[in-house]
Amino acid sequence: MEQPSKSHNSVATALIAVGSNQISPYGCPIMSVKEAFRAIERAEIQIQAKSRLFNTPCFPAGAGPDYVNAALRITTTLPPLALLQALHEVESDFDRERTNRWAARTLDLDLIDHGGALLPDRATWDHWHNMPLEQQKTTTPQGLITPHPRVQDRAFVLVPLADVAPDWTHPVTGATINQMLAALPKGDIAAITPLEQGI
Structure with a gap:
């Protein structure tokens, strides 16, 4: 599979x-x-691949019921901020309410990568990538950050991504999905269980 990137x-x-x-x-x-x-x-958005649906423990633990998680690989003519706005509009149609950080939600759509773009800049990305977990719980970015600065920490994102973009490499660190998964505790990965074989 081609590395996600912008074409001419x-x-x-x-x-x-x-x-x-x-x-x-x-x-x-x-x-x-x-x-x-x-x-x-x-x-402006064409779905190229859908992952299986997975049952995943709520993150952080104890914050609510278990999740159903999945991933999509899409192509789009929308630039990153416009795509994020389109995703937020879909969330609103599902009665998504943005209250507490990591609160339970009817729908969560996270833009993980957009053509390998590093946004808004390396210093901001490094700040969020290196932020301690306790600080993450109370601090929310005010704008779009891509690639998602926590993707390497989250089995519930990486396992579905492996279904739709197995050859994707992180545009900043160069790590593959398999390398990122291998760096996580085995128990985190084992807790991600498929609900069905395909949709």
Whole structure:
């Protein structure tokens, strides 16, 4: 698979993490994730690959019910900020409320990578990438940061991503998905269990 990147036609490949652990207007978390797939695809967004759906422990532990997580590989003509806005509009249609950091949610759509872009700059990315976990719990970025600064820490993102972009390498660190997974505790990965073989 090609590394996500922008072409001369201004088409970018992007990676999106999808999650839900609350009932939405579309039903239970499984139904919400499946409906989100349909809601995301539009003229400027074409889904190239969908992962399996996975049951994943809530993060951080004790913050709510377990999640249903998945991942998408898309192509889009939307620039990063416009794509993020489109994802937020989909979340709003699912009654997503942004309250406490890492609170339970009807739908969570995270832009993991957009054509390998480093946004907004290396210093900001390094700041969020190196932020201690306790500080992450109370601090929220005010703008888009790509690649997602915590992707390497989260099995619930990496395991679904391996379904849709197994050859993706981190545009800053150069680590592959398999290398990032190998660096995580084995128990974190074992806790991510597929709900079904495909959709």
